[in-house]
Amino acid sequence: MAALAFVELEEGQAKKSSLEAVSYASEVEGSVTAISFGQMADGELDKIGAAGASKVLHVTDEKLATPNIMAYASAISEAMNKEGSNLLVLAKSSLGDPVAARVAIKTNAAMATNVTELPDTSDGFKVKCSIYTGKAFAITRLSSEKKILGLKKNAISIKEDGGTAEVEAFSPATDDGDFKVQVTNREKATGEILLPEADLVVSGGRGLKGPENWGMIEELAKAIGAATGCSKPVSDMEWRPHHEHVGQTGVKVSPSLYIAVGISGAIQHLAGVNSSKCILVINKDEEAPFFKAADYGVVGDAFEIVPKLTEAIKAQQG
Amino acid sequence: MKILVCITHVPDTTSKISFTDGNTKFDKTGVQYIIGPYDDYALARAVELKEQHGGSITVLNVGEAETEPTIRKALAIGADEAIRVNAFPSDAFFVAKQIASVAKEGAYDLILMGRESIDFNGGQVHSMVGELMGLPSVSPVMVLDIEGSTAKIQREIEGGKEFMELDMPFIAGCQEPIAEWKIPNMRGIMSARSKPLQVVDPTDDGVQADVEVFELPPAKEAVKLVDPENLDELVNLLKNEAKVL
Ligand SMILES: Cc1cc2nc3c(=O)[nH]c(=O)nc-3n(C[C@H](O)[C@H](O)[C@H](O)COP(=O)(O)OP(=O)(O)OC[C@H]3O[C@@H](n4cnc5c(N)ncnc54)[C@H](O)[C@@H]3O)c2cc1C
Numbered sequence: 001m002a003a004l005a006f007v008e009l010e011e012g013q014a015k016k017s018s019l020e021a022v023s024y025a026s027e028v029e030g031s032v033t034a035i036s037f038g039q040m041a042d043g044e045l046d047k048i049g050a051a052g053a054s055k056v057l058h059v060t061d062e063k064l065a066t067p068n069i070m071a072y073a074s075a076i077s078e079a080m081n082k083e084g085s086n087l088l089v090l091a092k093s094s095l096g097d098p099v100a101a102r103v104a105i106k107t108n109a110a111m112a113t114n115v116t117e118l119p120d121t122s123d124g125f126k127v128k129c130s131i132y133t134g135k136a137f138a139i140t141r142l143s144s145e146k147k148i149l150g151l152k153k154n155a156i157s158i159k160e161d162g163g164t165a166e167v168e169a170f171s172p173a174t175d176d177g178d179f180k181v182q183v184t185n186r187e188k189a190t191g192e193i194l195l196p197e198a199d200l201v202v203s204g205g206r207g208l209k210g211p212e213n214w215g216m217i218e219e220l221a222k223a224i225g226a227a228t229g230c231s232k233p234v235s236d237m238e239w240r241p242h243h244e245h246v247g248q249t250g251v252k253v254s255p256s257l258y259i260a261v262g263i264s265g266a267i268q269h270l271a272g273v274n275s276s277k278c279i280l281v282i283n284k285d286e287e288a289p290f291f292k293a294a295d296y297g298v299v300g301d302a303f304e305i306v307p308k309l310t311e312a313i314k315a316q317q318g
Numbered sequence: 319m320k321i322l323v324c325i326t327h328v329p330d331t332t333s334k335i336s337f338t339d340g341n342t343k344f345d346k347t348g349v350q351y352i353i354g355p356y357d358d359y360a361l362a363r364a365v366e367l368k369e370q371h372g373g374s375i376t377v378l379n380v381g382e383a384e385t386e387p388t389i390r391k392a393l394a395i396g397a398d399e400a401i402r403v404n405a406f407p408s409d410a411f412f413v414a415k416q417i418a419s420v421a422k423e424g425a426y427d428l429i430l431m432g433r434e435s436i437d438f439n440g441g442q443v444h445s446m447v448g449e450l451m452g453l454p455s456v457s458p459v460m461v462l463d464i465e466g467s468t469a470k471i472q473r474e475i476e477g478g479k480e481f482m483e484l485d486m487p488f489i490a491g492c493q494e495p496i497a498e499w500k501i502p503n504m505r506g507i508m509s510a511r512s513k514p515l516q517v518v519d520p521t522d523d524g525v526q527a528d529v530e531v532f533e534l535p536p537a538k539e540a541v542k543l544v545d546p547e548n549l550d551e552l553v554n555l556l557k558n559e560a561k562v563l
Contacts, residue, residue: 069445073449094458094473094475094476097445097457101410101446101449102449106449110527111410111526111527113441114439114440126530129438130439131439132335132437133436136532137535138529138531140527140530141527141528141529143526177452180488181454181482181484182482182483182484184481185481186475186478188478194476196476197476224563236494242474242494242495248355249356249493257560268331278556278560278562292538293538295538295560296541296543297543298549298552300546305546305549309552309553312549312552315550316550316557
């Protein structure tokens with residue numbers, strides 16, 4: 001019996017968070033089968049194998065090439081049955097979350113989401129879940145035989161020595177009822193580092209005064225290979241697109257480094273960043289609440305500090 | 319158009335989170351409860367859709383008697399009637415079953431709720447209700463317009479959005495900027511008192527995910543301030559102390 005891991009492909013490439021799901025499943029259950037939909041780029045199979053899967057069920061049906069929540073849920077439930085899997089692991093995402101919830105109902109599985117570390121199996125099966133938007137954790141017992149875990153980013157590091165995976169073509173049954181939602185268009189930033197996946201994030205707030213001042217944020221981000229984010233008022237005023245809005249009512253990030261520039265650190269903003277490994281705050285007001293949540297801080301004018309910091313980073317990169 | 323709006327009763331976003339009874343219960347001392355912010359967006363959009371297309375709004379909460387002031391607030395904002403399923407909302411599966419069972423009775427055209435609750439942040443209930451009812455569910459929805467029996471929707475995805483069309487009925491998990499939060503006015507507050515609030519018993523379905531104990535994150539150490547004139551030192555710290563660059 002193998003655990004099943006759902007591996008999302010983004011322009012043919014396995015998402016990093018999905019590889020974390022593969023490695024997590026392999027730590028828990030040993031044997032892992034991955035399932036992926038659509039075109040897979042060269043070399044991805046090796047990565048999925050190295051992360052811990054011994055097999056990839058690859059769905060190439062044209063109808064399923066673009067994400068379809070209901071149809072993917074049906075296919076994944078079928079795959080769980082076929083593989084005899086009692087455990088499904090996936091990364092939290094706009095696709096993974098709804099698919100997982102539907103599979104939970106279809107397979108009568110217990111589900112936990114925002115899982116932050118490996119389970120405790122010393123007495124039953126218990127997982128640690130982030131709750132209250134990162135302000136607390138719930139140690140949650142899953143009692144059903146079948147279990148589904150939605151992982152928060154960085155719940156585990158990706159293995160690189162798992163092994164090799166073989167591909168098995170998989171053609172799940174499709175049901176017309178699963179095609180009631182018609183996706184007419186998809187607008188997606190290309191070439192950018194996606195915020196929820198990013199390991200480094202540079203975020204700007206109202207302190208930056210206007211959208212015309214984002215150049216220095218983008219340059220700093222580019223210098224270190226970071227994604228860009230912002231506070232809620234910034235996206236409300238449409239200085240930045242909504243998908244960059246970080247916080248309680250926006251994207252929750254958990255990068256290794258979060259750099260906050262001209263953001264006061266309101267509790268609702270902190271809720272989205274408090275699982276970052278390290279936080280650097282740049283703010284001209286030494287009383288800004290964000291400094292209480294920060295590891296490093298620079299008190300001063302962002303318009304002077306940010307370009308200088310970018311220079312200092314570039315200089316040390318040689 | 320018959321709209322069902324499902325709301326959560328949750329601690330205000332500024333609440334200090336702490337626990338009692340050996341970390342097994344949420345400490346409600348001094349905590350102010352609100353309609354979940356995402357649910358509040360769903361309700362606001364429902365009020366706008368009713369203004370445009372006519373119909374009625376039923377608000378539904380799975381919760382114990384203490385949630386009634388929150389339900390009354392939803393009535394003050396513009397819902398016509400309310401249903402409370404008298405049970406503690408123990409897990410997503412349990413709540414979804416209660417909602418599906420109420421929704422099947424009511425034959426709603428549209429079932430709206432927030433993308434997630436802000437206490438457990440599960441974001442599973444809308445999809446589970448959809449699956450239980452054999453209906454599509456879409457989340458997180460940023461734009462929702464109705465034309466005839468068809469909905470035009472924009473859903474947020476990582477780094478962008480998806481445009482979709484589907485026929486009613488369906489379930490939507492909402493978020494900004496679908497509508498602006500509505501603040502109840504005096505007339506709304508007065509009329510909310512006399513609007514019907516029906517209390518129903520839960521269907522006796524079990525719980526699958528059971529919280530045994532809560533934990534708080536470890537306290538953060540004090541911030542290390544670096545002189546703005548010495549940013550090389552900052553880069554050095556990020557590289558060699560924090561090891562994040
Ligand atoms: C229910 C609810 C949900 C919310 N959800 C979110 C959320 O998800 N995300 C979110 O971000 N907010 C959220 N908010 C809003 C939140 O309360 C704050 O209003 C918001 O985060 C403030 O954004 P800001 O820090 O960019 O702006 P401000 O609070 O205006 O802070 C600007 C900061 O910039 C600094 N500054 C100004 N000029 C400079 C300069 N030249 N150099 C350096 N620093 C400078 C100032 O000292 C100040 O600290 C929510 C609010 C509510 C009620």
